[in-house]
Amino acid sequence: MSQSTTQHHHDPITDQNREKILQAAASEIHRCGFQAASIANILADTGLTKGALYHHFPSKQQLGLAVVDEVIHASLEQRMFAPLRTADNPVDTLLDYMQFRGEAMTDEAIKLGCPLNNLTQEMSPLDDDFKGHLNQILQMWQSVIEQALIKGQAQGQIRPDVDCSAAALFIVSAWEGCWGMAKNRQSVEVFQLCLSQLRNYVLNLGPGHA
C-alpha cells in the first residue's frame, strides 16, 4: 500500500475529485438530510458528473456512509475526542469545550442542526448500515466522556458514587437534545442557555452536591 508513490492502484492522497464529492455530499446531506439529498445537486456543486461519482462510490448509500466516516466521524475525532483523551484535566476540558461550542455557534449551524444527530434520527430506523456506523460514533463519544468522568473521579472532581457510564450517556443525549431544541427555535441563545444547563448538570456531579 505504501510501497511506492507511483503505485498503479487507487491513491487516496491525490484523489482530489473524490474529496470534492465527499465535501459537497456532506453539505447537501447537512442541508436536506440523506434521503432528500440530490445526487444532481451534489454534482452541480462540484462541477463533476455522474461518471465521476459512480466511479468513486458504488451507490448513494455508500457515499452517505463515507460522509459519516470520513467527514463527520473524522471531524469529531479531531475537534473533540482526541483533545478529551489527551487532556490532563478532562473534566475542565469538557466544560470548556461545551462553553466554546456555545460561543462559536453560528445561526447557520443552528438552523441546520448537528450533522450527526440529523443522520441518526433520520436513518437509524431505516438502514442498519447507517445505524451501525452512526452508533459507532455515538458509542465512541460516550466512551470518551465516560473516561473523562472516571479520570475526574480519580482527581476528586467527580463524586465517587457517580455512575460515569450513565452520566456520559445522558450528557451525549442531552447535548444532542440542546442542538435539536435550538434548531427548532433557530436561536443560538437557546442553544447556549440549554447547554449551560447541561454544564450545571456536570458541575453537580462534583463534590459538595450530594
Add this chain to the structure above:
Amino acid sequence: MSQSTTQHHHDPITDQNREKILQAAASEIHRCGFQAASIANILADTGLTKGALYHHFPSKQQLGLAVVDEVIHASLEQRMFAPLRTADNPVDTLLDYMQFRGEAMTDEAIKLGCPLNNLTQEMSPLDDDFKGHLNQILQMWQSVIEQALIKGQAQGQIRPDVDCSAAALFIVSAWEGCWGMAKNRQSVEVFQLCLSQLRNYVLNLGPGHA
C-alpha cells in the same frame, strides 16, 4: 356552525374518512418522515384514493400540518399537558409521568422515535409553517413544565433560586435527546437509563442539593 346537527356543510364529527386519512398519514409520517411519506402508501392503508385525500386536504403540506395539530399536539395535550396543569403536586406528577413513559415504552416506539422530535428535526429548517406549528407545541410543553416547577417552588419542592424557564427548556431538550439516543441504540433500556438521569436532574432542583 353549531346551529344544527343536520347542517348542510362540512360536519367534522361524522367525517370518518378524513379521520382515517389523518391517522394513516400520522402512521406513515412516523415511519418514514414527512418528505419520504408516500401519498400512495397512506391511501393504500385507508383503501381510499387521491380524490378523497385532495378533497379533504389541499396539499401534502397541509395534511402534514393537520397531523401535527390534530394528532401529535392533541395527543400530548391529553396525555401530558392537561394532567400537569391540573395536578395538585405537578412536580411529582412530572416525575411519575417520566417513570411511566419509560416503563410503558415499546420497542416499536423506540425504533421510530418521538413523532414530535422527528418532525421537528426534519422540517424546522425546511418549512416555516412546520416550524411554527411544531414550535407552538414545544413552547407549550416548556411552559407547562415551567409552571409545574414554579408551583413546586411555592410548595417548597424546588429551590427558590432555580431558573424555572431555563430548567424547563433543558428538561424538554434532554427528554427529546434521550429518545433520540434510544432510537439509535434501539433499546428501551437505554431510554429508561437516560430518562432516569433526567429524573436525577429534576430531583437535584430540590432543596438540600445546593
Add this chain to the structure above:
DNA sequence: CAACATCCATACCGGTCGGTATCTTTAGAA
C-alpha cells in the same frame, strides 16, 4: 507503438413522486 486500466462525461432508463382534471356516485334540501 500498442495495450490497458483509470477516470470521467453524456445520454438514457424505469420508477416514483405530488398534483390535477374529469367523471361518477351519493345524499340532503326543496
Add this chain to the structure above:
DNA sequence: TTCTAAAGATACCGACCGGTATGGATGTTG
C-alpha cells in the same frame, strides 16, 4: 321527484429520482 353540491374514484401529467451503459480522454506499462 328533481336539483344541487359534497364526496370520492380514475386516469393522467410533468418533474425528479438513483442508477447504468457506453464511449472518450488520459496516462502508465509492456
